[in-house]
Structure formats: structure tokens, C-alpha cells
Amino acid sequence: xxxxxxxxxALIGLLAYLxxxxxxxxxxxxxxxxxxxxxxxxxxLDPGGKSEGxxxxxxxxxxxxxxxxxxxxxxxENKTGHPVIAVDHKLQNALSATSWIxxxxxxxxxxPHQSEEIIYYIQTPESARPGGFYxxxxxxxxxxxxxxxxxxTVQSQIGSLLYLTIKGAVNEYATIERFSAPQVLDxxxxxxxxxxxxLGNIHIQPKxxxxxxxLLGKKIAITELEAFNIFPERNRSYEIGIGKDLFPGxxxxxxxxxxxxxxxxxxxxxxxxxxxxxxxxxxxxxGIIFLILAITVKMKNMGGQKPSEMxxxxx
Amino acid sequence: xxxxLKTKLPYEFxxxxxxxxxxxxxxxxxxxxxxxxxxxxxxxxxxxRPSSLTTLSNTHLNNAKSIAIIDNGSVFFQGDTASILAxxxxxxxxxxxxxxxxxxxxxxxxxxxxxxxxxxxSHAAGDMVAVRIPAMHTISFTTGAQIRSNGKIVITFxxxxxxxxxxxxxxxxxxxxxxxxxxxxxxxxxxxxxxPRIICGVQIAIPANTTVTIFVGCAKQIAGVCTSPTAKLLNxxxxxxxxxxxxxxxxxxxxxxxxxxxxxxxxxxxxxxxVQVKAFIxxxxxxxxxxxxxxxxxxxxxxxxxxVTEKTHPETTATSTSIDLGKLENTPSTPKxxxxxxxxxxxxxxxxxxxxxxxxxxSSGHLQNRATGFTMPxxxxxxxxxxxxxxxxxHACGKDVSASIWTGGLTQVCNTYITGSGSGICxxxxxxxxNQLTLASDPSGPIGEDIVKGNGKTTIEFAAGIDQNxxxxxxxxxxxxxxxxxx
Numbered sequence: 001x002x003x004x005x006x007x008x009x010a011l012i013g014l015l016a017y018l019x020x021x022x023x024x025x026x027x028x029x030x031x032x033x034x035x036x037x038x039x040x041x042x043x044x045l046d047p048g049g050k051s052e053g054x055x056x057x058x059x060x061x062x063x064x065x066x067x068x069x070x071x072x073x074x075x076x077e078n079k080t081g082h083p084v085i086a087v088d089h090k091l092q093n094a095l096s097a098t099s100w101i102x103x104x105x106x107x108x109x110x111x112p113h114q115s116e117e118i119i120y121y122i123q124t125p126e127s128a129r130p131g132g133f134y135x136x137x138x139x140x141x142x143x144x145x146x147x148x149x150x151x152x153t154v155q156s157q158i159g160s161l162l163y164l165t166i167k168g169a170v171n172e173y174a175t176i177e178r179f180s181a182p183q184v185l186d187x188x189x190x191x192x193x194x195x196x197x198x199l200g201n202i203h204i205q206p207k208x209x210x211x212x213x214x215l216l217g218k219k220i221a222i223t224e225l226e227a228f229n230i231f232p233e234r235n236r237s238y239e240i241g242i243g244k245d246l247f248p249g250x251x252x253x254x255x256x257x258x259x260x261x262x263x264x265x266x267x268x269x270x271x272x273x274x275x276x277x278x279x280x281x282x283x284x285x286x287g288i289i290f291l292i293l294a295i296t297v298k299m300k301n302m303g304g305q306k307p308s309e310m311x312x313x314x315x
Numbered sequence: 316x317x318x319x320l321k322t323k324l325p326y327e328f329x330x331x332x333x334x335x336x337x338x339x340x341x342x343x344x345x346x347x348x349x350x351x352x353x354x355x356x357x358x359x360x361x362x363x364r365p366s367s368l369t370t371l372s373n374t375h376l377n378n379a380k381s382i383a384i385i386d387n388g389s390v391f392f393q394g395d396t397a398s399i400l401a402x403x404x405x406x407x408x409x410x411x412x413x414x415x416x417x418x419x420x421x422x423x424x425x426x427x428x429x430x431x432x433x434x435x436x437s438h439a440a441g442d443m444v445a446v447r448i449p450a451m452h453t454i455s456f457t458t459g460a461q462i463r464s465n466g467k468i469v470i471t472f473x474x475x476x477x478x479x480x481x482x483x484x485x486x487x488x489x490x491x492x493x494x495x496x497x498x499x500x501x502x503x504x505x506x507x508x509x510x511p512r513i514i515c516g517v518q519i520a521i522p523a524n525t526t527v528t529i530f531v532g533c534a535k536q537i538a539g540v541c542t543s544p545t546a547k548l549l550n551x552x553x554x555x556x557x558x559x560x561x562x563x564x565x566x567x568x569x570x571x572x573x574x575x576x577x578x579x580x581x582x583x584x585x586x587x588x589x590v591q592v593k594a595f596i597x598x599x600x601x602x603x604x605x606x607x608x609x610x611x612x613x614x615x616x617x618x619x620x621x622x623v624t625e626k627t628h629p630e631t632t633a634t635s636t637s638i639d640l641g642k643l644e645n646t647p648s649t650p651k652x653x654x655x656x657x658x659x660x661x662x663x664x665x666x667x668x669x670x671x672x673x674x675x676x677x678s679s680g681h682l683q684n685r686a687t688g689f690t691m692p693x694x695x696x697x698x699x700x701x702x703x704x705x706x707x708x709x710h711a712c713g714k715d716v717s718a719s720i721w722t723g724g725l726t727q728v729c730n731t732y733i734t735g736s737g738s739g740i741c742x743x744x745x746x747x748x749x750n751q752l753t754l755a756s757d758p759s760g761p762i763g764e765d766i767v768k769g770n771g772k773t774t775i776e777f778a779a780g781i782d783q784n785x786x787x788x789x790x791x792x793x794x795x796x797x798x799x800x801x802x
Contacts, residue, residue, distance in 0.1 A: 103390070152794055
């Protein structure tokens with residue numbers, strides 16, 4: 001009896017093993033996961049001022065992992081506003097805070113699910129001009145094992161954006177480079193393209209609305225602009241759809257926004273858009289033309305027949 | 316009842332009981348005074364930045380504008396005043412740091428440090444290079460008992476004491492601290508300094524429950540606020556491997572005129588003492604990378620955001636740090652036939668911050684055979700595999716991915732087919748060293764797996780196909796995923 005039980009158990013175990021083996025593992029074990037805090041750092045200092053803070057790194061994976069941190073220049077793409085690592089160091093000495101930042105320690109080793117702090121020290125020179133300076137503190141895992149036969153080596157890194165403002169007379173100046181829409185539309189909504197350029201030396205975050213007025217000056221729609229930062233010397237594009245159900249006629253779209261540290265600098269622009277349901281009008285016009293033509297042809301036909309009819313009647 | 320006890324118990328016994336009670340109460344009071352702790356003791360330092368100390372790695376010649384140092388992890392900033400400390404027969408040279416080289420320049424384990432002005436005096440290799448970081452200490456405590464006139468308050472810093480102006484690895488160097496650099500509030504003191512001790516000779520008795528503040532490194536204080544800081548004590552240097560390791564113990568004792576202790580306390584100050592974290596919930600940005608196993612749908616783990624269901628190759632190996640596409644096969648010539656060598660990874664990004672994120676990739680260059688120099692064709696602008704032609708790249712798929720870039724259509728649904736296979740062909744691109752390739756982005760947070768808009772999951776497919784003209788051998792490259800919060 002006991003022997004039977006043993007054999008049955010072994011068979012069941014074997015079957016279970018084979019059954020599980022039939023199906024591949026849905027996903028391999030997670031072996032790289034980490035967190036930084038905070039993702040953005042904002043510091044405001046006088047020229048020559050100093051500051052320090054903490055960037056916390058957490059190893060979320062199930063194995064020990066070493067991390068390295070370094071400070072890099074950061075730039076921002078036009079239109080999208082996506083930050084990029086400025087590998088060619090074009091920003092050095094212009095908008096870069098990199099040479100004013102130190103990290104300690106620059107390398108840490110973390111046990112699974114352990115956190116550690118990296119201290120950043122900021123020390124600005126007395127000669128620092130008022131305005132914005134930017135850097136990114138990059139944290140990346142130090143690979144412990146590399147597959148020498150692999151085609152592609154994969155590295156990963158997360159950055160914490162650092163916005164440093166040097167107090168003083170900063171230059172805040174922005175312009176609307178483009179505020180456009182199709183001049184004539186068949187129907188709403190009106191798709192407006194807005195491009196704002198920051199010509200100052202500190203980032204700005206314009207806040208405001210795009211509004212739509214009809215022929216009578218009545219406000220019929222309003223849309224709030226998304227609040228995005230615009231990097232110095234870069235532009236940012238906005239795509240706005242406004243006014244869904246519009247009657248035929250002229251409409252004035254106006255963008256009105258404020259920006260700056262005290263949010264008192266103002267930008268405004270307007271444009272005129274005609275909503276003309278030209279397809280419907282064209283259809284009606286074509287219909288009318290067709291009707292006129294048909295009537296004309298009919299009339300001509302009728303006019304041609306009259307003399308013969310008359311002569312027939314006379315005979 | 317008491318009357319009855321009085322009559323029953325003899326007087327001597329009652330006296331004995333009363334005396335025992337008095338002695339017991341008295342002993343409690345003595346215990347409270349002697350050996351008690353000073354209350355709410357603290358020491359806040361004006362900066363927790365450690366002093367920096369390293370050594371010259373090479374000889375420095377008089378008036379040269381740069382020095383080579385041993386890179387021991389010490390932090391040096393532009394604008395720091397650095398000193399090359401004199402060995403016997405030398406003189407100390409002081410200069411302002413203009414810039415510093417990256418690590419391992421000029422050689423491994425060294426760094427260059429530059430000055431805009433000539434650095435005076437010659438120095439030998441091994442001489443110490445120091446940046447002194449002085450800090451003001453604000454020591455505060457509340458007395459539990461009276462400190463009598465002619466009593467003392469003794470502050471003892473760690474270590475054996477160092478009166479010099481050279482940063483120490485074991486204590487706060489006193490940097491020629493004098494009694495003029497120490498001020499007190501709510502205590503009238505005659506200060507004396509004997510490193511590692513600062514002694515306040517109490518001139519007027521300090522009542523119990525008085526909050527006393529002593530400023531070390533301050534020329535003048537008004538009502539408990541230092542109005543004229545003269546930071547003196549030098550923060551110790553650090554050789555720590557962990558940021559939270561440098562904790563220093565400071566002893567605080569209140570003494571009677573005869574030297575007996577009234578009360579005491581032990582302070583612990585650390586490198587992050589002056590940093591305040593005000594947020595209740597720390598904003599975070601997290602990243603995880605999970606390789607997709609062999610012979611599995613590439614959208615495994617991301618079925619909600621990515622509709623690409625073609626399978627990874629049975630011979631490919633993906634880990635979190637490498638992609639092995641296996642033995643590369645020819646790019647198909649028949650429409651609607653999938654490229655063979657496909658591997659995939661699942662990238663997950665979460666953040667509770669209002670800023671969103673952008674995920675982009677850069678690379679070390681083309682997939683290249685180092686032996687022959689042959690490179691696989693690729694493009695920064697994602698494009699499809701052409702019939703029978705070699706191609707290599709990566710394809711992104713997910714809710715935060717631009718379908719128009721990666722499939723040329725309105726949806727993410729695609730297969731790694733060659734051109735001419737109809738719609739829904741996955742496009743593959745490859746970044747360069749300087750030109751990044753944006754894989755996914757979401758302009759606003761929070762971003763998490765349970766949020767439909769922008770769930771932060773992106774599947775990355777790697778694929779390669781060859782023809783008969785591609786030289787044999789091993790082909791390698793590297794790719795770096797970078798995740799940044801949106802600006």
C-alpha cells in the first residue's frame with residue numbers, strides 16, 4: 001500500500017513538473033528596478049550662495065546593486081520641451097550649473113530594497129549672473145555582470161533635474177512666435193498652433209487662456225493652456241482645439257497669458273477665422289446652378305418647339 | 316483610624332517610619348538632580364559639507380597654474396579656497412579653484428585642479444591639499460536644575476582635540492578658536508577653549524528650566540539669534556562610503572563649582588543635520604527593466620498598452636543589461652513574413668510627481684563587427700525592414716509611444732514585416748552617441764500602472780536581419796536608456 005502511494009506521488013509530481021514545463025515562464029525575474037527622490041530639485045541662491053540637499057536612491061530589486069551618480073549638463077529640445085543630456089557641453093558657462101555641484105558619495109552599494117542618500121552640494125561663485133542655471137544629477141546602476149557574447153549592451157539611468165536660480169535682476173522676456181490657424185474652416189473645432197519663445201535667461205511657465213469670440217463680441221469658448229516650463233533660449237509649441245459647434249461666420253481667437261517670477265509679464269495675440277461650411281454651400285450652389293441650367297434647357301427646348309407647333313396649327 | 320494607630324504603635328516606631336519616609340523622598344530628589352539629562356539638547360551646524368583633504372600626486376612647481384591630486388572622492392568646487400599645506404622646508408600655497416578635470420585625468424585615480432592665478436611656492440608630491448569648511452555650531456539645551464554661580468558648562472567635541480586649522484578626519488579642528496568666537500544666550504559665561512573642550516564658567520546662576528543657547532563661531536548674538544557669524548570649527552573630512560555614516564558625538568555636562576556633575580547630555584550631529592525635508596510624501600521617479608523571455612509575445616506584461624503580439628526568437632537572450640539576438644538570419648523576401656531575430660524588454664516608469672517623464676535612448680554607435688569594421692545599416696529615423704536587406708534597430712510600443720513614428724499609422728498594432736506587406740509594419744530606429752531617440756513620453760504625472768492615460772510601460776523590441784553580403788563575426792553595440800522628468 002505504501003509502495004503504491006509512493007509511486008502515485010512520484011507520478012503526480014512528475015506530471016506536474018512536465019505540465020509546468022510545457023509553458024514558458026511569462027516573464028523573467030525582475031532584476032533591475034530603482035527609484036530616485038526627488039525627480040526635480042529647485043534651489044534659489046544669492047551669488048556666492050551655498051546650499052545642500054539629499055537625493056535618495058532606492059534599490060527595488062531583489063539583489064545587491066551598486067549605483068553611480070554624476071552631474072551632467074541638460075538641454076531642452078525645441079517645441080517638445082523634452083530634456084536631453086547635453087553631451088557636447090554647449091551649455092557650459094552659459095546656462096549650466098554643473099561645475100557648481102558636487103556629490104558625496106558618488107558611488108553607493110545597496111542591498112535589496114535598501115535606500116541610501118547622496119548629498120549634493122551647491123556652491124555658486126560671487127560672479128554668477130542672476131538668472132537660471134540647469135543641470136541633471138544622473139544615477140545609474142553599475143553593471144555587475146556583462147554577457148561578453150551579447151550583441152547589445154544595455155545601460156539605464158534616471159536623472160533628477162536641478163533648477164538653480166541666482167537671485168537678482170533676471171532677464172525675463174518671451175515672445176509669441178506663432179499664433180495661427182486655418183483662415184477658413186468648414187466647421188469647428190478651430191485648431192490653433194501657438195509657439196512661444198523664451199528669450200530671457202531663466203525658464204518661464206506661461207499661464208493663461210485661449211478664448212474665442214463671435215461677431216457680436218460674445219465669448220463663446222475658453223481653453224486653459226497647459227502649464228509647461230520653457231527653457232531659456234528655447235521655444236515651446238502648443239496645439240489647442242477650441243469651439244466645437246460653431247455657426248457660420250467670423251470668429252476672433254485670442255491668447256492671453258502671463259509669465260515671470262511674479263507672473264506679471266503679459267503676452268497677447270489674436271487672429272481671425274472664418275467658419276464657412278463650404279461643402280454645404282457648394283452643394284447648394286451646385287444644386288441651384290443645376291436647377292438653373294435645367295430650367296434654361298427646358299425653356300430653350302420649349303422656345304424651339306413653338307414655331308413648328310404654330311405652323312402646324314396654321315395648316 | 317489614625318488616632319487608633321497613634322495609640323496602638325509606640326512613638327519610637329512612628330518616628331522611625333517618618334524618618335524612613337523622609338530619607339526615601341530625599342534620595343529621590345538627589346537622584347533627580349545628580350546624573351539627570353539636560354533637556355532638549357541639540358547642535359545645529361550651519362553647513363554639513365565635509366572639509367576636503369587629499370594629497371598632491373605630483374610635484375608642483377612655483378607659480379604653476381595647475382596641480383595633480385589623488386582622487387580620494389573629496390569634493391572640490393569652483394571658487395573653493397584650497398591650500399597646499401607646507402611640509403618641512405616649504406611654505407603653504409593658497410589658491411582659488413577655477414575648475415577641475417574629470418576623474419582619472421591625467422591618469423587613473425588622479426584629477427587635475429586648475430587655478431586662474433599662479434599657485435605660489437613649490438611643493439612635493441604627497442603634500443596635503445585642503446579645502447577648509449568652517450561651520451557655526453548652535454548648541455541649545457534646557458537646564459533641568461539650577462547651575463550655580465562658578466559652576467561650569469563643558470562642551471566636549473569628539474576625538475583627542477585639534478586646535479589647528481587643518482581639517483581632521485576624526486574631529487572638528489578648532490581652527491584657532493578663541494573665546495571671542497563664542498557667544499551665549501540666557502547664560503553669562505566666561506569662555507575658555509582647550510580643544511576638544513569649550514568651557515563656560517557660569518558667572519551668574521542659571522535657574523532650572525532655562526533654555527541656554529551657545530554659539531560656537533559667532534561674534535555677536537541678540538536674543539538667541541547670531542547676528543555676526545564667524546564660523547570657525549572645521550568640519551571633519553570624510554572617507555565615507557555611505558552618505559549617512561558621519562555621525563559625531565558631542566558631550567554636554569553641567570557641573571557644580573566643586574566639579575560634581577549636575578546633569579549631562581550627549582549630542583549626535585550628522586552630515587545631514589542642517590537639511591530639512593518638508594514634504595510629507597517624497598516625490599519619486601522609478602524605473603524598472605524586465606527582459607521578455609524566449610519565444611513569448613513581445614507585449615508580455617504590457618498587453619494593455621502594446622498590441623504587438625509577435626514572438627521573441629527562441630534563441631535570443633535578453634537580460635536587464637544585455638541583448639543577445641543569436642545567430643542572425645536573412646531578412647525575409649516574402650511579404651508578411653516576420654524577421655526572425657527579435658528580442659524584447661519591458662520598461663516601466665512610475666512617478667508620483669506632477670512632472671511627467673521622457674524616455675529616450677542613446678547608443679555607442681552602430682551594431683558593428685569590431686574585427687572587420689562592418690556596420691549593420693540603421694537609421695535615427697525609424698524605418699521598416701526592406702525586402703531581403705540588412706537592417707538593425709529598436710522598436711517602441713506602448714501607451715506613451717507615438718504610433719505615427721513607430722508604425723507610420725494611427726495604432727500601435729504592427730509586425731516586423733518587410734515593406735510591401737500592407738499596413739501595420741513595425742519601424743526600427745537606432746540612436747547615435749549625440750542624437751537621442753525618444754521612445755516614450757508623458758508630459759504630466761502622476762504616472763502609474765493603474766492609470767489608463769500614460770501607464771508608463773514601454774515594450775522595446777530589438778531586431779536584426781542580414782543578407783549574404785554581411786560579413787560574418789561578432790557584432791556589438793551598446794544602448795543607454797535615460798529617463799528624465801519633463802522640463
